[in-house]
Amino acid sequence: MFTRRSFVRSAAASLAMLAHTDGNANPTVSRRVRRSVEHGRPLYEFQYGQISLQSDLHQTQLKQTHSVLMNLSEDSLLRPYRLRVGLPAPGCDLGGWYSSDAFGAETFGQWISALSRYYAISRDEGTRAKVDRIIRMFAQTVEPTGKLFGDPTVTKGPAYMYDKLACGLMDAHQFTLQPTALKVLADVTGAVMPQLPDRVPTDDLYGAHETYTIPENQFIAWQRGGDSRHLDMAARYMHHAFFDPLSRGENVLARRHAYSHVNALCSAAKAFLVLGDDKYLRAAKYGFAFVEEQSFATGGWGPNETFLPNPGSPQLGTAPIHTLGDSLSVTHSHFETCCGAYAHFKLTRYLLRTTKDPSYGDSMERVMYNTVLGASPLLQDGRSFYNADYHFSDGRKSYFDGYFGRFPFAWPCCSGTLPQMAADYHVSTYFHDVDGVYVNLYVPSTLAWQQQGVPISLAQSGDYPIEDTVSITVAPARPCVFSVRLRIPSWTTRPSISINGKRVATPAAGTFATLTREWRQGDRIELELPRRLQLKAIDSGQPNIVAILYGPLVLFSIDAHAGQLTRPQLLAARRPDSQGSEWHVNVAGGRLRLVPFWAIKYERYSTYLRVA
Ligand SMILES: [Zn+2]
Numbered sequence: 205m206f207t208r209r210s211f212v213r214s215a216a217a218s219l220a221m222l223a224h225t226d227g228n229a230n231p232t233v234s235r236r237v238r239r240s241v242e243h244g245r246p247l248y249e250f251q252y253g254q255i256s257l258q259s260d261l262h263q264t265q266l267k268q269t270h271s272v273l274m275n276l277s278e279d280s281l282l283r284p285y286r287l288r289v290g291l292p293a294p295g296c297d298l299g300g301w302y303s304s305d306a307f308g309a310e311t312f313g314q315w316i317s318a319l320s321r322y323y324a325i326s327r328d329e330g331t332r333a334k335v336d337r338i339i340r341m342f343a344q345t346v347e348p349t350g351k352l353f354g355d356p357t358v359t360k361g362p363a364y365m366y367d368k369l370a371c372g373l374m375d376a377h378q379f380t381l382q383p384t385a386l387k388v389l390a391d392v393t394g395a396v397m398p399q400l401p402d403r404v405p406t407d408d409l410y411g412a413h414e415t416y417t418i419p420e421n422q423f424i425a426w427q428r429g430g431d432s433r434h435l436d437m438a439a440r441y442m443h444h445a446f447f448d449p450l451s452r453g454e455n456v457l458a459r460r461h462a463y464s465h466v467n468a469l470c471s472a473a474k475a476f477l478v479l480g481d482d483k484y485l486r487a488a489k490y491g492f493a494f495v496e497e498q499s500f501a502t503g504g505w506g507p508n509e510t511f512l513p514n515p516g517s518p519q520l521g522t523a524p525i526h527t528l529g530d531s532l533s534v535t536h537s538h539f540e541t542c543c544g545a546y547a548h549f550k551l552t553r554y555l556l557r558t559t560k561d562p563s564y565g566d567s568m569e570r571v572m573y574n575t576v577l578g579a580s581p582l583l584q585d586g587r588s589f590y591n592a593d594y595h596f597s598d599g600r601k602s603y604f605d606g607y608f609g610r611f612p613f614a615w616p617c618c619s620g621t622l623p624q625m626a627a628d629y630h631v632s633t634y635f636h637d638v639d640g641v642y643v644n645l646y647v648p649s650t651l652a653w654q655q656q657g658v659p660i661s662l663a664q665s666g667d668y669p670i671e672d673t674v675s676i677t678v679a680p681a682r683p684c685v686f687s688v689r690l691r692i693p694s695w696t697t698r699p700s701i702s703i704n705g706k707r708v709a710t711p712a713a714g715t716f717a718t719l720t721r722e723w724r725q726g727d728r729i730e731l732e733l734p735r736r737l738q739l740k741a742i743d744s745g746q747p748n749i750v751a752i753l754y755g756p757l758v759l760f761s762i763d764a765h766a767g768q769l770t771r772p773q774l775l776a777a778r779r780p781d782s783q784g785s786e787w788h789v790n791v792a793g794g795r796l797r798l799v800p801f802w803a804i805k806y807e808r809y810s811t812y813l814r815v816a
Contacts, residue, residue, distance in 0.1 A: 237435070239427050243480030246557040247635040247642060250653060252324035252379070255630040258648040258665075261577050261802055262629050268581045269623035270322050273315050274331065275584060278338055284309040285345035285352045300586045300614025307612070308359030312342075314620030316372030321627035324379040332380045339376055343388045350395035362399040363415040363441075366392065368620065370421040370434075378428050386429060393433055404443050410510075411461030416443035419471035420550075423478045442475060443468050447487035455494045458513045462506025463540050466495060466547040473554035485558060492551055496567065500528060501740045501751035502758050502801070502811065503548070503570035504539025504592050507531035529746040532812055536599075537591040537607075542618035545576035546625045549632055556644065557635060562691040562716050565644040568632060569693070569756045572645070573669060578801035582622055586614025589622070592801075594811040599760075601804060634662075640687035642716060646674045646731075658684040660723075668733070669756055669800075670785050676729040683724045689716040690731055695738070695755050702730040737775050742812055749812050752777065752798060759787055759798035762807040767792055770816050 257263060279295025284304040286293035293304075301307040316335060323331045345352045353362040369392055377385035404416045422438035446468060449456045457465065469491040476485035498512045499505045507525050525531045531538060548571050556564035579589035580601050590604035606613040634651050635642040641651065646668045652661045660680045668674050678688065692699050694714040701709040701717055704727060711717035719729065735755035742749040752759040752774055759777070769791065777787040777798055785803055789796040 237479060239429075242477040244476060244485065244558050246477060247560060247637050249553070249557070249631045250634055250636065250651065252321055252627065252630050253327065254652050255633055256325070256650050257629060257633070258650070262626070262647060265577065265579075265581075265622075266322070266325070266626040266629075269318065269626045270331070272582050272584055273319055273623055274334060276315070278334070278341065281312060281315075281338060282341050282345070284354070285312075285342060288354050289345045289347055289351045291344065298586060298615060300612040300616070301619075302586070302615040303612065306358065308354055308361075308365045310360060310365045310368050311615055311617070311620035313365070313368030313370070313372030314624055317368075317375040318620075318623030318627055320372070320375035320379040320382075321624065325627060325630055335376050335380050336382055339373070339382050339385055339388060343384060343391075346388060346391045346395060348391075348395055350392075350399050352392075353396065353399060356399070361413040362396050363401075363413050363418060366396040366400075367414070367418050367421055370425055374421065374425045374428050374430065389425065390431060393430075393437075397433075397437075402440070404441055404445070406445050409460045411464035414464045414467075415441050416446065417464055417467040417471065420467070420474045423471075423474045427478070438471075438475070438478075442471065442484075446491075447472050447484060450487040450491045450494075451483045453486075453490050455490075455514055457491070457494050457498070457511035458517065460511050462509050462511050463543045463547055465511070466492075466505075466544070466551055469495075470547060470550045470554065473551060473558065476558065477554070488551065488555060489559070492555060498528065500538065500594060500742075500811070501753060502539070502574035502592065502594070503567060504541065504544060504575050504594075506540060506544065507538050508535050509537065509540050527743050527745055529742045529749060532594060532596040532742065532749070536593040536595050538594040539575060539592040540618065541575050541579055541589060541592045542622040542625060545571050546621035546628070549625065549628055553632055560642075560716065562644075562714060563694060565691045566693045566695070566714075566756070569645060569669075572629070573756055574758045574801050576622070576625055578804065579622060582619055586619060588614075588616050588619040590616055590618045596810070596812065597764075599809045599811055601806070639720070640689065642689045642691070643676065644691050646691075646733075655680070655684055655686045658682060660684065660686075662688070667783070670783070672733050672735065672755075674731040674733070676731065678723045678727045678729070679725050680723050681725075683722050685720070685722045687718050687720040688723075688729065689718050690729075692717050693733060693756065695753070696733040696735055698734055700732045702732075704728055705730075737777055739771060739774060739815070748815050750774070750815055751812050754787075757800050758811065760801060760804060761789075761796050761798055761810040761813060762804065763794075763796045764808070764810075765791055765796050765813075768816050769796075769813055774813065774815065 277295050280298045283293045283295055283297060287304045297303055302309045302311060319331050319335050353365055370389060373385045373389040376382040401415060418441040419438040422434040426434035446456060469488045472484040473488035495505050513526060524534045549568055552564040552568045575592050582588055587603040593599045604613050604616050633645040633647055633649055635644060640655060648665050650661060650663045658680050663677045665675045666673050692711045692713055692715050696713050699711055699713060700707055709717055738753045739750040740753055741747040774789055777789045779787050785800055787798040
């Protein structure tokens with residue numbers, strides 16, 4: 205049973221372990237743990253505002269989610285919190301997961317985060333002002349006993365809500381310079397501490413409370429100037445029962461809630477950057493490798509929001525999903541798209557930065573094009589895309605139905621992560637080190653930065669991923685020596701790079717190609733990433749159930765076909781319009797149309813096909 209005394213005792217133990225760097229109590233530890241130092245010489249992220257994306261798909265998602273959040277009534281946003289502390293609560297209930305009396309209105313913190321990141325990208329004054337107003341009003345609902353967290357028998361519990369609030373308030377502090385966000389977070393932190401367990405409960409496999417996702421945002425809060433309680437909480441909620449075996453290469457994913465445990469891996473990756481302990485990096489790397497082993501061709505994972513049991517383990521209970529292949533005919537819930545992709549992007553960003561391994565960029569790209577970028581738009585009434593559906597005979601895009609009405613459907617968790625995701629494409633596209641820039645995602649975009657004091661802009665254009673060619677124009681204010689590194693995906697065959705029309709490199713697939721030279725205004729890079737159609741089996745037990753891949757894209761069939769298909773038939777798919785995004789497979793009596801995920805609206809589709 206948790207008591208205030210046990211909290212104080214565990215806090216003291218954690219402090220003894222980590223020490224307060226603020227007070228420099230322990231010079232050895234404080235040398236190891238400093239706010240501004242990241243271990244492992246990672247690549248750096250750019251600021252949100254240094255990157256602008258010109259891709260219609262990305263921009264539409266950013267503007268559309270932003271417009272929904274901007275149109276939300278502020279009284280409605282505050283209503284659940286005001287009611288909990290007995291303040292006048294005018295306005296309507298938003299309903300669904302944001303009802304006053306259901307769940308916890310947890311998306312509040314995520315929406316503040318998304319609006320703050322949007323402001324960092326756009327400098328839109330209306331957005332900054334809205335964040336400022338909402339936080340000032342929210343501050344009135346924060347009192348020392350933490351009534352704002354509501355009744356824990358009704359809500360998902362204070363840990364989940366607090367984690368989202370910490371993220372939002374720190375983003376408001378960092379990106380909009382909201383003057384009271386840091387103080388509000390300090391008060392919220394004081395209010396939540398007595399309500400939290402003193403460590404991660406070991407039986408929380410299915411994410412009932414998700415205390416194990418807390419450390420990532422606590423490390424960030426501390427790095428951005430929050431007080432030392434955040435470092436203490438980060439240490440206290442590290443999920444040792446999960447990370448220790450993972451760090452030894454033991455797969456302990458089985459039957460855990462999928463999204464929240466990938467989120468926990470983000471805490472491990474962040475812990476390595478802050479604390480420098482290799483164990484956490486190994487846990488994140490092995491953990492992600494195990495996730496990839498049980499991923500669909502789209503890059504999505506976690507059918508029915510659960511990781512698969514380990515191969516060969518006995519079937520437990522009545523759970524019918526033992527392999528990815530099983531899942532195709534028994535559920536429509538194959539990947540919790542917005543939350544899953546958001547966590548996937550965070551984790552692969554950490555791992556790419558730390559290892560400089562381009563396969564993490566390949567993985568990010570796969571998830572982007574085949575899942576979240578094709579999510580149906582968030583609607584003003586709270587309808588939200590949730591599950592990607594890879595059902596064998598009857599896949600379709602639909603809005604979350606609360607798992608057949610068992611939960612409210614409006615404003616689910618994914619309505620919080622989609623707006624954050626839409627902002628985070630920006631910081632996932634480019635990275636840098638002291639030598640220059642890494643181009644990770646090939647998206648029409650512009651990057652502005654300084655290299656040795658020289659202002660430089662870099663612009664990408666082209667119709668990738670439909671076409672094979674990416675064009676990049678480099679424009680330093682004056683001639684300047686630096687490196688441009690280009691991710692060469694593992695799926696490409698015979699890639700090549702030209703500068704100003706002259707071929708300069710034929711890099712290997714699965715590397716970063718390095719171009720170091722004195723760059724001049726208008727230098728133009730042409731990157732060719734040729735590819736062939738490939739078939740990928742759902743799992744090793746069912747090699748004749750395949751997805752059709754074209755580089756990073758899965759091609760989804762939008763025509764039903766009753767007859768027998770063959771591998772050569774599928775591999776002969778061709779585009780009738782060589783610039784278009786529709787492929788045709790000739791079959792007896794007609795054709796099968798194949799399209800990328802983003803091109804599907806209301807059509808029934810098949811992600812996997814059975815071949816002879
Ligand atoms: Zn979700």
